[in-house]
Amino acid sequence: MRADIHPEYNEVLFHDTNADVYFLTRSTIKTKHTREYEGKEYPYVALDVSSASHPFYTGEQRKAQNEGRVATFNKRFGAFASRGKK
Template sequence: MRADIHPAYQEVLFHDTNADVYFLTRSTIKSKVTREYEGKEYPYVALDISSASHPFYTGEQRKTQNEGRVASFNKRFGAFAGRNKK
């Protein structure tokens, strides 16, 4: 195996911010931020979604907070569509 061609494979702390769950696993991802976990310092990566919070894995469905742009537009200006043009 050639030297100095592979990325560093190290333990990394992942944090699912939706479920507030921490995962300690090995990865090649690089992070400038570090956090202490169980008495050791690890590179830290924040995640929006993981298997701990994804509806496919949890079995629960969540309502989206934001409507689509078209639905929002129709909600605001839908009454004007029914008017007759003069």
């Protein structure tokens, strides 16, 4: 391998602001912000969405799918059907 071509691989603190969860993992990301976590200082990155708050991982997405196709159709086009009846 050639020397001096690889980025630095350090521990970084990621913070999911929606779920207020912290993840300590290794990354090559560079940031100017730092935070203290468990007694040590780490580079800090704030996230809007992670696996702790994303609907796919939390299971919230299933609630909308349980409604069914007929209910979804009636919700979208129910107003048109009620206008035709007099």
